[in-house]
Amino acid sequence: MADQYRVRVTEDETEFVCGTHQDLLAAAVAQQVRSIKRGCRGGGCGMCKVQVLDGAYDLGKSSVAILPPAEREQGYVLACKTIPKSDLKIRVTTES
Amino acid sequence: MxxxxxxxxxxxxxxxxxxxxxxxxxxxxxxxxxxxxxxxxxxxxxxxxxxxxxxxxxxxxxxxxxxxxxxxxxxxxxxxxxxxxxxxxxxxxxxxxxxxxxxxxxxxxxxxxxxxxHDIERVGNGLKLNPDPYPENLKGIAPPLLDHLLITGEDVQAATDLLMKVFDFHMSERVVTVDGEQLLAVWLFRTNTPHDIAIIKGPNGKLHHFAFNLGSWNDILRAADCLAKNNVAFDVPPTRHGITRGTTIYFFDPSGNRNEVFSGGYIPHEDFTPVTWTEDQLGRGIFYHMRELNERFTTALT
Missing domain, CATH: 3.10.180.10 (2,3-Dihydroxybiphenyl 1,2-Dioxygenase, domain 1)
Known part of the structure; x- marks a missing residue:
């Protein structure tokens, strides 16, 4: 099993790596990838909402008020609460 | 009363x-x-x-x-x-x-x-007979008191009117549109602190933050050290508010509720003349040094 995965951000063609116990936002910030907005980092505000287009992940406790079940089914996640389980392709959303 | x-x-x-x-x-x-x-x-x-x-x-x-x-x-x-x-x-x-x-x-x-x-069990602070200035074995930031909260809502004027007319809250500061026509934010007090509750225009029913009181700017710096040591997510590191003149840190609890530690500010009385800020100066009013609001400060609400 890999100890880190590659995360591709489709809009700006950037890529960063994320540890298997690291959340996407922390990894992006550490590598100066600024396309994901940084909010409360606690799963509560929704600023870091992204859509996973491809790949497997675990989503930690996130507010249903800003990430309702219907969105979760479409692959929307909060980057601050998402741990990759494979390489990922993500799309930065503008709505949140 | x-x-x-x-x-x-x-x-x-x-x-x-x-x-x-x-x-x-x-x-x-x-x-x-x-x-x-x-x-x-x-x-x-x-x-x-x-x-x-x-x-x-x-x-x-x-x-x-x-x-x-x-x-x-x-x-x-x-x-x-x-x-x-x-x-x-x-x-x-x-x-x-x-x-x-x-x-x-x-x-x-x-x-x-x-x-x-009115009625709540009194457990005391243990500092009422020949006391020391503070208790032993405090942990973390250890603020002495809860201070205030800031909520968001669409009709700031209506909430302000209710609090002032029914409960005799007093206004310390307000933010108005440049033409002075519309109330955008308000700071209200019943104690002798610049605010016990503040209301800013935004979505109804949301919490912007609640704040704990600290005694000094030095305590604010030490609180920031404690937050950094514990890997807490900052919104805004130590700075001064133009509004209230207080010193501050904004940060987030593990669920994304914004917390503040707040120190200082002036001591208003019931006859205090409210301070008015125009909307174009709001950045300076909220963060006196940087003079601008970050996007997170205005949009991250719970």
């Missing part, structure tokens, strides 16, 4: 255990009780059983805020006054939550639930 202070806030959290650890060990409050899905805390210099309740839920935010009144009979008086003002009032019976007596409950025009109460 009347409202003495912001007595408590109840907030929803996503993970109770993580939040108990944060509020106990990083903020440094005293855990006074817990029950299924809820925990109760007080700050070290407070005498009442609790000033913060955290309740586990699937989304964060404010459940209610409560103001403590000087006398129990004032619950009846305010119930009448609110009803005359056209606001529906409910009774919250004794024992609904741990250590609390009865309360009256109503909704602000901004959709936030407010309670008024």
């Amino acid at each position: 009347g409202i003495m202070r912001l007595g408590r806030v109840e907030v929803r959290v996503l993970d109770l255990e993580k939040s108990i650890d944060y509020y106990s060990n990083v903020i440094g409050l005293q855990l006074t009780a817990r029950e299924n899905g809820r925990a109760y805390f007080k700050a070290w210099d407070e005498e009442d059983h609790h000033s913060l309740i955290i309740t586990e839920a699937d989304h964060p935010g404010l459940v209610h805020m409560a103001f403590k009144v000087r006398f129990e009979r004032e619950l009846d008086e305010y119930e009448k006054a609110l009803e005359q003002y056209g606001v529906r009032v409910n009774r919250v019976s004794k024992g609904t939550r741990i250590a609390e007596g009865q309360a009256i409950r109503f909704e602000l025009p901004t959709g936030h639930l407010v309670e008024l109460y």
Whole structure:
């Protein structure tokens, strides 16, 4: 099993790596990838909402008020609460 | 007479255990009780059983805020006054939550639930006979007191009118449109601090932050060190507010509820003439040094 995965951000063609116990936002910030907005980092505000287009992940406790079940089914996640389980392709959303 | 202070806030959290650890060990409050899905805390210099309740839920935010009144009979008086003002009032019976007596409950025009109460178990601060200045074994930031909260709502004027007319809140500061026509934000007090509650234009029913009091700018710096050591997410590191003149840090609890530690500011009295800021100067009013609001400060709400 890999100890880190590659995360591709489709809009700006950037890529960063994320540890298997690291959340996407922390990894992006550490590598100066600024396309994901940084909010409360606690799963509560929704600023870091992204859509996973491809790949497997675990989503930690996130507010249903800003990430309702219907969105979760479409692959929307909060980057601050998402741990990759494979390489990922993500799309930065503008709505949140 | 009347409202003495912001007595408590109840907030929803996503993970109770993580939040108990944060509020106990990083903020440094005293855990006074817990029950299924809820925990109760007080700050070290407070005498009442609790000033913060955290309740586990699937989304964060404010459940209610409560103001403590000087006398129990004032619950009846305010119930009448609110009803005359056209606001529906409910009774919250004794024992609904741990250590609390009865309360009256109503909704602000901004959709936030407010309670008024007098009766709550007094546990004391242990500093009433030949005392030391502060107790032993404080943890984390260890603020002495809960200070204020900031809520967002669409009709700032209506909520302000209710609080000033029914409860005799006084205005310390306000933000208005450049033409002076519309009230965009307001800071209101019943104590001698610049605010016990503030309201800013935004979505109804949301919490912007609740704040704990600290004694000095040096305590603010030390609090920032404590937050950094514990890997807490900052919103805005130590700086000064133009509004209230207080010093501040904004940061987030583990569920994304914004917390503040606040120190200083002036001491207003009932005859204080409100300070007015125009909307174009809001950046300087909120963050006196940077003179601009970051996007997170205005959009991250719970």
